[in-house]
Each structure stands twice: as C-alpha cells, then as structure tokens.
Amino acid sequence: MKTVINVKDVTKTYQEVQAIRGVSFEVKKGEIFGFLGPSGSGKTTTIKILTAQIRPTTGSVAVFGKEPAPSSEYMKRMGVLTDHSGLYERLSIEDNLLLFAGLYEVSRTRVEQVLIDVNLKDEKKKAIKHLSKGMKQRVLIARVLLHQPELLFLDEPTSSLDPSNQKYIHQALKELNRAGTTIFLTTHDMLEAEGLCDRIAFLNGGKIVALDTPENLRIQHGNQTITVRLMNGDKKLVACDEQGAAQIYHYLKQGQMQTIHSNEPTLGDIFIKLTGRGL
Numbered sequence: 491m492k493t494v495i496n497v498k499d500v501t502k503t504y505q506e507v508q509a510i511r512g513v514s515f516e517v518k519k520g521e522i523f524g525f526l527g528p529s530g531s532g533k534t535t536t537i538k539i540l541t542a543q544i545r546p547t548t549g550s551v552a553v554f555g556k557e558p559a560p561s562s563e564y565m566k567r568m569g570v571l572t573d574h575s576g577l578y579e580r581l582s583i584e585d586n587l588l589l590f591a592g593l594y595e596v597s598r599t600r601v602e603q604v605l606i607d608v609n610l611k612d613e614k615k616k617a618i619k620h621l622s623k624g625m626k627q628r629v630l631i632a633r634v635l636l637h638q639p640e641l642l643f644l645d646e647p648t649s650s651l652d653p654s655n656q657k658y659i660h661q662a663l664k665e666l667n668r669a670g671t672t673i674f675l676t677t678h679d680m681l682e683a684e685g686l687c688d689r690i691a692f693l694n695g696g697k698i699v700a701l702d703t704p705e706n707l708r709i710q711h712g713n714q715t716i717t718v719r720l721m722n723g724d725k726k727l728v729a730c731d732e733q734g735a736a737q738i739y740h741y742l743k744q745g746q747m748q749t750i751h752s753n754e755p756t757l758g759d760i761f762i763k764l765t766g767r768g769l
C-alpha cells in the first residue's frame with residue numbers, strides 16, 4: 491500500500507516547551523489513522539506540521555512524497571478541520587457551502603449531499619450567527635467533506651457533538667473513506683477511535699507510546715480475564731491461562747456454570763496502563 495504520510499524523528503519546540511519529542515510513523519493510503527492523547531500531548535502541533543502551518547524543529551515529514559508546503563496543489567488534495575471557523579457569520583449554511591463549492595469547483599448536488607451527511611438539510615437556510623456550537627462544527631465538517639479530498643485531517647471533529655450527530659459524522663467519514671479518502675484524526679474519545687480507526691497511535695508528552703490496530707493493542711497490552719457466574723450466584727475472575735482453563739473445565743463438569751464472559755480491556759484501560767493517566 492502506498493504511503494501518504496511519512497514522519498521521521500520529528501521534534502517541535504516552542505520557546506521552552508518541547509511539544510513533540512521524536513515522533514515517527516507512517517500512514518498508508520486508504521487508512522483511518524487515529525492520534526490519541528491527553529490535552530497538551532502534541533496532537534494539534536502534529537496536524538499543524540503535516541498541514542504546512544508550522545515547520546518541525548528537527549526531523550523530516552513527507553506528505554504525498556513531498557515536504558508539506560502551503561501550495562494550492564497541496565491544499566486541493568487535502569482537507570483540514572481545525573477550530574478556526576472562517577465561516578461567513580451573516581450568510582446561511584447553504585450559502586457558505588455554495589461559496590466553498592465554487593472555490594473547489596464542486597456541484598450544487600454535492601452541497602445537498604453533504605448537508606444530508608451532516609444532518610443539516612432542514613436547517614440550511616439558517617445564518618451561521620444563529621447556530622449552536624455543535625451545528626457550526628457540523629457546517630465545518632460539511633465544508634471539508636465537500637471536495638472529497640485525498641487526505642483529510644480532523645482535529646477532534648466530534649468533541650462538541652451530541653451522540654446522535656456524532657453518529658451521522660462517523661457514518662459520513664466512513665463513507666468518504668470507502669470512496670478513497672485517507673483520514674488522519676485526533677481525538678480524546680476512545681470509543682470514536684475504536685469505531686473508526688484502522689490504526690491508532692497513543693501520544694503522551696510528545697511521544698508515541700504505542701501504535702497498532704485497536705485489536706492488536708488490546709492483545710498486546712491487555713490483561714485478558716474471564717468472568718464466570720456460578721449457579722449459586724458467585725462470580726469468579728479467571729485468568730486466560732492453563733490454570734484458568736482447568737478451573738472453567740471444573741465448573742462445567744460439576745454443572746456449576748451459569749454464564750461466562752470474556753473481559754477485554756478497553757483502549758482507555760490500555761492508555762492508563764501505558765501512561766499512568768487517563769484521557
């Protein structure tokens with residue numbers, strides 16, 4: 491698979507603050523890659539480096555095989571969702587999107603489609619200044635979906651959305667990804683990462699502390715156990731090893747077993763184990 495993003499030994503220092511401390515990773519074409527970390531761990535700084543807003547202090551970065559630069563050719567191939575609005579407050583949702591559709595040379599039909607995708611079709615005539623924070627966020631997401639970029643950067647896309655609208659956005663992102671867009675996403679939300687991402691990097695204090703598929707992270711870092719409920723109501727926590735297997739066999743043979751459940755660690759549990767802190 492083709493590499494779309496290649497980051498090697500990158501550091502970034504702002505005055506005295508060392509925001510990124512030697513980060514390396516690759517993102518392949520067609521992946522949804524999640525960057526997870528607590529506040530201040532360097533997620534936004536990494537997106538800024540990858541989208542040519544700032545330069546790394548040391549190390550090398552290639553996107554589409556080249557050092558990121560604010561050229562129009564590069565900008566056309568990617569989309570960036572950050573917290574800067576840049577929307578025209580007095581114009582309606584629809585007019586804002588039509589304006590960007592003009593810039594990107596995409597059709598009115600595409601505008602209608604993204605309005606459906608972000609669940610704003612019925613509100614499209616409302617002016618931006620009258621929208622809630624979550625609605626504005628969905629307009630911003632609609633704007634980055636418009637031109638179906640090859641590569642999409644999303645900095646905490648759903649942090650201000652309610653669960654129902656979060657679901658709409660996740661669906662839209664999955665569809666965009668199926669159509670070929672590579673997605674780089676930062677989030678605090680473990681469930682979001684788990685539901686969307688092919689691979690996840692855990693970032694802590696400017697360093698990647700783990701990077702793999704959600705499944706492999708659970709296998710490598712999880713303490714798998716099994717909870718057994720017995721006929722007499724007792725609950726037993728059994729280890730996934732030879733001794734545990736013998737214990738379960740014993741309960742089965744004695745007819746004592748009522749229910750059995752495997753306890754997989756959540757990504758949140760793994761993050762706490764690796765870093766000693768939550769997200």
Ligand SMILES: Nc1ncnc2c1ncn2[C@@H]1O[C@H](COP(=O)(O)OP(=O)(O)OP(=O)(O)O)[C@@H](O)[C@H]1O
Nearest residue numbers: 504505507509527528529530531532533534535536
């Ligand atoms: N322009 C700047 N000048 C000085 N320090 C900065 C600047 N931007 C970020 N930092 C510092 O760099 C570190 C990483 O910040 P960054 O915004 O990348 O973190 P983050 O993981 O995106 O956090 P959040 O989840 O809160 O958005 C923090 O300590 C932050 O205070």
